[in-house]
Each structure stands twice: as C-alpha cells, then as structure tokens.
Amino acid sequence: EAQVTQNPRYLITVTGKKLTVTCSQNMNHEYMSWYRQDPGLGLRQIYYSMNVEVTDKGDVPEGYKVSRKEKRNFPLILESPSPNQTSLYFCASSAQGDNEQFFGPGTRLTVL
Amino acid sequence: KQEVTQIPAALSVPEGENLVLNCSFTDSAIYNLQWFRQDPGKGLTSLLLIQSSQREQTSGRLNASLDKSSGRSTLYIAASQPGDSATYLCAVRRGDSWGKLQFGAGTQVVVTP
Numbered sequence: 463e464a465q466v467t468q469n470p471r472y473l474i475t476v477t478g479k480k481l482t483v484t485c486s487q488n489m490n491h492e493y494m495s496w497y498r499q500d501p502g503l504g505l506r507q508i509y510y511s512m513n514v515e516v517t518d519k520g521d522v523p524e525g526y527k528v529s530r531k532e533k534r535n536f537p538l539i540l541e542s543p544s545p546n547q548t549s550l551y552f553c554a555s556s557a558q559g560d561n562e563q564f565f566g567p568g569t570r571l572t573v574l
Numbered sequence: 575k576q577e578v579t580q581i582p583a584a585l586s587v588p589e590g591e592n593l594v595l596n597c598s599f600t601d602s603a604i605y606n607l608q609w610f611r612q613d614p615g616k617g618l619t620s621l622l623l624i625q626s627s628q629r630e631q632t633s634g635r636l637n638a639s640l641d642k643s644s645g646r647s648t649l650y651i652a653a654s655q656p657g658d659s660a661t662y663l664c665a666v667r668r669g670d671s672w673g674k675l676q677f678g679a680g681t682q683v684v685v686t687p
Contacts, residue, residue, distance in 0.1 A: 493673070504678065510673045510674070512673055521676075552618065561623070562608055562620045562623040565610075568617050
C-alpha cells in the first residue's frame with residue numbers, strides 16, 4: 463500500500479531534550495515536506511526537500527533541522543525543543559512538485 | 575508574500591444541499607492549487623489538484639474551479655451527505671518558489687441529516 467508513515471504518532475517530552483520524528487514514504491517520491499498545524503494558524507511549512515541531499519527552508523524553520531540522506535526518509539529533528547513547538551506535525555511527499563501531495567497521519571508533540 | 579484565505583471559516587448545511595467552498599490567494603503566480611479534506615485528529619486527504627493552466631477538475635460529486643487572474647478557486651460538492659462533514663483546506667504551490675506551499679486556514683463543514 464502506497465503511504466507516508468510517521469513515528470511516533472504521539473510524543474510528550476521536556477524542554478531541551480533532543481528528539482527526532484521520522485517520516486518515510488514507499489512511493490519513490492522526490493519531494494518531501496514537513497508542516498506544523500496550530501489552532502488559528504493553520505498549516506505552515508517548516509522544511510522541504512526536492513531530492514536526496516537537497517533541502518530548503520519553509521516559512522517557519524526556526525528550531526528545526528532536517529536531513530535527506532535517502533530518498534524514502536525525511537526525519538525532522540528538534541535539537542532543543544521548547545514549549546512553543548508543541549503542535550501537530552505532518553509529513554508529506556509527492557512525485558514531483560506539480561503532482562498531488564500525500565500526507566502522513568500526523569505526530570502530536572507536546573513539549574513541557 | 576502569498577496569502578491564502580478561506581471564507582467562511584465554518585458552514586452548516588442540511589443533507590442534500592450543494593456545498594460551495596471558497597479559496598482566494600493574493601499572488602496569481604502559482605504552479606497549482608490543491609484541495610484537501612481533514613477529519614478531526616487525522617491527516618489530510620487529497621481531493622483535487624488543479625494545475626495553473628487548468629480551469630477546473632472533477633471527481634465524482636466534487637468539482638473545483640480555478641480563476642488565476644482573480645486569485646480564486648471554488649470547490650463544489652454536489653448533493654452533500656453527513657459523511658462530507660470535515661474541514662476542507664486549499665493549498666497553493668507558490669510561483670516564487672516551486673517547493674513552497676501556502677495553506678488556507680480551512681472551512682469546517684457540518685452536514686446535518
């Protein structure tokens with residue numbers, strides 16, 4: 463089944479404790495992207511990647527890191543999480559930028 | 575900077591009525607526009623993708639139009655059903671940067687039996 467998977471689905475952590483949210487797709491897509499969704503602010507793009515080793519900032523990249531060492535994986539790294547990074551995070555992928563995006567199920571992160 | 579607006583923020587209609595959802599964007603230089611559906615606590619499901627060169631797309635009871643020059647897209651859902659209750663989001667792929675997407679805040683739809 464073609465899909466985008468994210469792990470973990472739920473995470474509660476404390477300020478400053480490094481964490482990684484994994485994203486993997488099995489559709490051989492070149493493009494992958496991370497978003498956060500907050501009430502009243504909607505979905506905002508954090509980082510995106512056009513292909514392996516090619517990443518760029520979205521609208522809200524501060525406090526996040528990404529890497530794209532393999533085509534199928536695009537992990538989101540929070541080096542020192544803070545409470546304002548409490549949010550619902552989505553990973554998405556598409557074959558090319560012009561094609562439709564497929565979204566993962568989301569990761570709900572709480573930073574205490 | 576591109577801004578995407580969806581009005582109304584919420585909508586309630588009786589079953590069987592047609593739904594009309596609006597999406598407007600400030601910069602007409604876009605690559606495409608995509609409509610999504612989001613159920614509470616769930617991810618986004620793609621409904622329709624319209625390329626910048628297209629005027630409309632159809633899938634079953636769904637029809638989406640795009641008027642780039644006026645910065646508007648409309649999603650029509652015919653003969654609504656309670657199962658259509660969800661939040662509907664539109665997103666534009668920005669013309670200034672191919673990789674960047676801008677989302678609207680969404681329209682929350684409730685279809686009452």
